Amino acid sequence: MFTSRPATGSLAASIHNLHKQYVLGGETVHALRDVSFDVPRGDYISIMGPSGSGKSTLLNLLGCLDTPTSGNFFLGDLDVAAIDDDHRAEVRSTLIGFVFQSFYLLPALTVVENIEVPLLYSGRLDREARQRAIHLAEQVGLGSRLGHRPTQLSGGQQQRVAIARSLVNDPRFLLADEPTGNLDSQTTTEILELLDNLNKEGRTILLVTHEPEVAEHTKRKIVLRDGRVQIDERMRPC
Amino acid sequence: MLAWWRTIRLSIKELMLHPLRSSLTVLGIFIGVSSVIWLLAIGEGIGRKAEEQIVDLGARNIILNTVKPSGDQAGEGLYGVTREDFRRLKNTLEGHLERTVPIRALSKEFGRGPRTMEGRLVGTTAGFLEVMRMDVEEGGRFFAPIDSIEERPYCVLGPEARNELVPYGDPIGATVRIGDEFYEVIGVMKQKKSHSSDEKIKTDDYSKDIYIPIETFWRRIGDVIITTGSGLFKRDIVEVSQIVLEVQEQDQVLEMAQVVQDTLAAEHTMPDYTMTVPFELLEQARTTRLLFIVFLGMIAAISLVVGGIGIMNIMLATVTERTREIGIRRALGAKRHDITRQFLIESIVLSTIGGLLGIAAGLTCPLLASPVRRTLFYLFPSQMAALPEEIRNVEPMLVTWSIPLSLAIAVAVGVLFGVYPAMKAAQLDPIEALRHE
Ligand SMILES: Nc1ncnc2c1ncn2[C@@H]1O[C@H](COP(=O)(O)OP(=O)(O)OP(=O)(O)O)[C@@H](O)[C@H]1O
Ligand SMILES: [Mg+2]
Numbered sequence: 001m002f003t004s005r006p007a008t009g010s011l012a013a014s015i016h017n018l019h020k021q022y023v024l025g026g027e028t029v030h031a032l033r034d035v036s037f038d039v040p041r042g043d044y045i046s047i048m049g050p051s052g053s054g055k056s057t058l059l060n061l062l063g064c065l066d067t068p069t070s071g072n073f074f075l076g077d078l079d080v081a082a083i084d085d086d087h088r089a090e091v092r093s094t095l096i097g098f099v100f101q102s103f104y105l106l107p108a109l110t111v112v113e114n115i116e117v118p119l120l121y122s123g124r125l126d127r128e129a130r131q132r133a134i135h136l137a138e139q140v141g142l143g144s145r146l147g148h149r150p151t152q153l154s155g156g157q158q159q160r161v162a163i164a165r166s167l168v169n170d171p172r173f174l175l176a177d178e179p180t181g182n183l184d185s186q187t188t189t190e191i192l193e194l195l196d197n198l199n200k201e202g203r204t205i206l207l208v209t210h211e212p213e214v215a216e217h218t219k220r221k222i223v224l225r226d227g228r229v230q231i232d233e234r235m236r237p238c
Numbered sequence: 239m240l241a242w243w244r245t246i247r248l249s250i251k252e253l254m255l256h257p258l259r260s261s262l263t264v265l266g267i268f269i270g271v272s273s274v275i276w277l278l279a280i281g282e283g284i285g286r287k288a289e290e291q292i293v294d295l296g297a298r299n300i301i302l303n304t305v306k307p308s309g310d311q312a313g314e315g316l317y318g319v320t321r322e323d324f325r326r327l328k329n330t331l332e333g334h335l336e337r338t339v340p341i342r343a344l345s346k347e348f349g350r351g352p353r354t355m356e357g358r359l360v361g362t363t364a365g366f367l368e369v370m371r372m373d374v375e376e377g378g379r380f381f382a383p384i385d386s387i388e389e390r391p392y393c394v395l396g397p398e399a400r401n402e403l404v405p406y407g408d409p410i411g412a413t414v415r416i417g418d419e420f421y422e423v424i425g426v427m428k429q430k431k432s433h434s435s436d437e438k439i440k441t442d443d444y445s446k447d448i449y450i451p452i453e454t455f456w457r458r459i460g461d462v463i464i465t466t467g468s469g470l471f472k473r474d475i476v477e478v479s480q481i482v483l484e485v486q487e488q489d490q491v492l493e494m495a496q497v498v499q500d501t502l503a504a505e506h507t508m509p510d511y512t513m514t515v516p517f518e519l520l521e522q523a524r525t526t527r528l529l530f531i532v533f534l535g536m537i538a539a540i541s542l543v544v545g546g547i548g549i550m551n552i553m554l555a556t557v558t559e560r561t562r563e564i565g566i567r568r569a570l571g572a573k574r575h576d577i578t579r580q581f582l583i584e585s586i587v588l589s590t591i592g593g594l595l596g597i598a599a600g601l602t603c604p605l606l607a608s609p610v611r612r613t614l615f616y617l618f619p620s621q622m623a624a625l626p627e628e629i630r631n632v633e634p635m636l637v638t639w640s641i642p643l644s645l646a647i648a649v650a651v652g653v654l655f656g657v658y659p660a661m662k663a664a665q666l667d668p669i670e671a672l673r674h675e
Contacts, residue, residue, distance in 0.1 A: 065569055065668050086573045093571020104566045104672070108251055121571035125241050165570070 011074075012172060012204045013039040013062065018071035020057050020227075031057040032068070033227040039206070040238045041172075044199040046215035047208045049224035055208040056177055058224065062206065063096050063175045064088040075173075093122040097166030099176035099207075103158040105150040105165075111137055112146045115165045122169045136164040140194060156187030163194055174198060176207040180214055192217050242583075249584035252556075263552045264592035266545025267651060270538055271596025271644040277534035279603045279634035285527035286635055292523060295516040296369055298336070298488050300495050302481040306474070307508040316461075316475040317510040323502060324481055330501050334486055334494055337365040341480040342455050344463065348448060349415040350403040357399055357446040359416055361455025369482045371430070372444070378410050378425025386451040391458075393421040398445035400426045414448065419458055421450060491517040542647060545592065546655035553585050553659035564663055565671030574664040581663045585656025586649055593648025597641055607634045 020032040031054045039045065047055050060066040061073065064080055065088075073081045075095055080088070092098075097118075105114050115133040119125040137146055140160035150158055159179060166174060176195070180188040188211075196217055199205050207218065215221050219238060223231035253260040295301070304318025324340050342361040347354060364381050367373060374380050374394065385392050393414060395403065404412050404423070412423045430444055456477075465472040485494045495515045502511065557564070564577055572580075611630075615622050622630060 060669055063569070065672075086575075089568070089571055089573040089576075092569065098569050100569075100672075104562070104569070106563055106566060108255055109248075117567065118570045120241055120244060121567070121573070121576055123241070125244060127240075169571070 010040050011038050012041045014074050016072045018061060018073060019069045020061060021069045030227050035229055037229060037232055039204060041204060042202050043204050043238050044219040045206045045222060046218040047206060047222050048215055053224040054227040055224055059175050059177050059208055063098055064091045093118055093169060095172050097171040097174045099162050099166050099179045101178040101181040103162045105158055105161055107150050110147050110149055111142055111161050114161055115168055118165060118169050133168060136167055140164045155183050156190060159183060159191055172204060174203055174205040178208050245580055245583050246587060249587045252584060263548050263588055266548040267589045267592025267648050268596045270542035270545045271593045271648050272599035273541060274538040274644045275600025275640050276603050278637045278640040280632055281527055281530040281534060282635040282637050283632040285523060288523040289520060292516045292520045297517050297520055298485045298491055299369060299516055300483040300498055301514040303512045304476055304479050305510060305512055307510045318476045319478045319481055319511050321477045323505060324478055327498060327501060330497060331494060334490060335483055336486045337369055337484040339363055339365040339369050339482040340452055340478050342452055343479045346417055348403060353403055355402045357448060360447050360449045361452035362449060363452055369484050373428045374425040375428055380425055381451050386453045389453040389457050390451060391421045391454060392424045394425040394427060394449040395423055396427050396445045396447040397429045399448050416448060491515060542651050546651040549585050549588055550655040550659060553581060553656055557659050557663040561666060561671045561674040564666050565668050568668035569672060577664040578660045581660035582656045586652035589648045589652030593645045597645060603634050604636060
C-alpha cells in the first residue's frame with residue numbers, strides 16, 4: 001500500500017491507487033479501479049466518461065463525502081482517506097466547495113440564507129457573514145434577488161446561488177458534478193464563464209460533464225471508463 | 239451563540255412551513271402543561287381552604303364535646319364531660335398545656351326591658367378569647383380570672399345579641415336579663431370572620447351568644463336541664479359542654495390527644511363525648527393534598543408522554559421528509575452533531591412553544607374558574623350538586639413553582655422525544671441522503 005508522503009509543493013491534491021467497491025446483493029461493483037493522478041494548484045479539470053463509469057463516485061471521494069475502499073488521497077499534506085467522519089466534515093467545510101447538477105438549495109431559506117449555510121458549519125457565522133453572503137450574491141449577479149426563495153428563481157439563477165454558496169468559506173477546491181446538466185445552452189455559457197473566472201482567480205476546479213463543449217473550457221480532460229482512467233489529456237498549461 | 243440563535247430561528251422557520259402540522263403537534267404538550275398548572279392550582283385551592291378552616295379551630299387544640307348517648311344507653315341523669323374530668327385533665331397534662339378552657343352552653347331566653355330574644359348562653363373562662371381567636375370591641379373587656387372565681391354576674395354580648403338587646407347607646411354597664419336573673423354587660427364581642435363551610439368542622443355562629451363566667455353559670459344556672467313538651471319530660475344533667483385544651487407545642491398535640499383519650503376512657507363507659515383534634519385534620523388535609531398532587535401529576539405525566547410521542551412521531555416523519563436536506567447540509571460541512579443539534583432544537587422549539595402556550599392558558603385559571611364553574615352548573619346541575627362542597631366551590635390558587643416546573647418538563651419532553659429522531663437523522667450516510675428523492 002502506498003503511504004509515503006507525496007511530493008506536494010505545487011500540488012493541490014494527489015490521488016494514488018484509489019479503489020472503490022460497492023457490494024450490492026452479494027455482487028461487487030467496482031466503481032473505481034486503481035485511479036491515480038495529481039492535481040496541481042489552479043488546475044481546471046473536466047472529468048468525462050459514459051454513464052456509470054465512476055465520475056460521481058470519484059468526485060464524492062475527492063470531496064470527502066465518501067471513503068475509498070483502498071488507496072490514498074492527499075489534500076495538501078493531509079491523507080484524507082484515513083480521517084474520521086467529523087474530520088471529513090471539517091475538510092468539506094474549509095477546503096471544498098460543492099456544486100451539484102440539481103443545485104441542492106434549501107427551499108425554506110432565501111438566497112442570502114442559502115449562501116450563509118456553510119458558514120454555520122465552519123464556525124464563521126459572525127457579524128460580517130451577512131455582508132459576505134450579499135457580496136457573493138452580487139458577484140454571481142443575484143444582487144437584486146437576495147430575499148427570494150429558490151423556487152422563485154430560474155435554474156441558472158439557482159445554480160448561481162449554489163456557486164456563491166460553494167465559495168462562501170473561500171475553499172481551495174471547487175467540485176462540480178454536472179453543474180450545467182440541467183441548464184440550457186445560454187445559461188450553461190453564463191455559468192461556465194463564472195467558473196472560468198473563478199479558476200483565473202486561482203481556484204482549483206474539477207467538474208464532471210457529459211458535454212464536450214463544456215470540457216473545452218477546461219485545461220485538462222480526464223476520461224473514465226469502467227472505473228479506470230482511460231485518457232488524461234492536458235489541453236492548456238496549468 | 240450566533241450559530242445557536244440561527245439554528246433556533248431556522249427551526250422556527252421550518253416549523254412555520256407546516257403550520258397546521260406543527261400546531262397539532264404542539265397541542266399535546268399544550269394540554270399537558272396547562273393541565274399541570276390548572277390541576278395544581280385547584281389542588282392548592284382545595285388544600286388551602288381546608289387548612290384555613292382547620293387553623294380556625296386551632297391547630298394546637300384538643301376539643302372535647304359532650305354528646306348525649308343514644309337510645310337505651312341513655313340513662314337518667316348525668317352524662318358528658320364533667321368538672322372532675324376537667325380537673326383531672328388539667329392535672330395530668332400539667333406543664334404541657336398553654337390553656338384549658340371549659341365551656342358550658344345552653345339555649346336561653348334573653349331580655350332587656352320589652353326586648354327579648356332566643357340565644358345561647360355560654361359559660362366560660364378568660365382563655366376563651368384566645369382559643370377561639372375572638373376579641374372584644376374597644377371600650378369593653380372579657381372576664382378576668384377573678385370574675386370567674388368570685389362568680390360575678392357579669393356578661394359579654396355577641397354582636398347580634400348586642401344589636402337586638404342594646405340597639406342604641408353604650409352597652410357597657412347595661413343590665414340584661416338571662417332567664418330570671420340579671421347580669422351587667424362588661425363587653426361586646428367583635429364579629430368573627432369564618433372560613434368555614436364544611437359541616438364537620440364548622441365553627442359555630444357565635445353572634446347570638448351571651449357569655450358569663452363559668453363559675454357563675456354553675457352556681458346560678460346549674461347542671462340540670464329540664465325539657466318539657468306534650469307528653470314529654472326530660473331531665474338531662476350536664477356539667478361541661480365542651481373543653482378546649484390548647485397544647486404548648488404543636489408536635490405534642492397527637493401525643494397529648496392520646497393521653498386525654500386514655501384519661502377519659504377510664505371514667506366514661508358510655509360514648510358520651512367526642513374528641514376532635516384539628517391538627518389531625520390538618521395532617522389529613524395535607525395528606526389529601528399530597529395525594530391529589532401525585533394523582534394530578536400522573537394525569538399530567540400521561541398527557542405529556544402522549545404529547546412527547548406526538549413530537550417524536552412528527553420528528554421521525556420530518557427526518558424522512560428532509561433526508562435530502564440532511565445530505566445537503568452534510569455536503570456543506572455539517573458534522574453529525576450539527577445535524578443532531580438541528581433536529582433536537584426543532585423538537586425542543588415545538589415542545590417549548592407548547593409549554594409557553596400551556597402556561598399562558600394556565601395563567602388564565604383564576605380568571606376562568608368561576609365562568610367555568612357556572613357553565614358546568616348550567617350544563618350538569620345534578621352532577622355538580624353531588625360533588626363535595628370544597629370541590630364545587632374551589633377557588634384555584636396558582637402555584638408559582640408550577641410555572642417554571644411545567645416549562646422545564648415541556649423542554650425535557652422535547653429533548654427526550656427529540657433525541658431519537660435527531661440521532662437517526664445524524665446517522666444517515668451523506669451520499670445516500672443526497673440521492674434520496
Ligand atoms: N451507493 C451505491 N451502491 C451501489 N453501487 C453504486 C452506488 N453508487 C454508485 N454505484 C455504482 O458505481 C458505479 C459508478 O457510479 P457513478 O454514480 O459514479 O457513475 P457516473 O459516472 O457518475 O454516472 P452518471 O454519468 O450516470 O452520473 C455505477 O455502476 C453505480 O451503479
Ligand atoms: Mg454521476
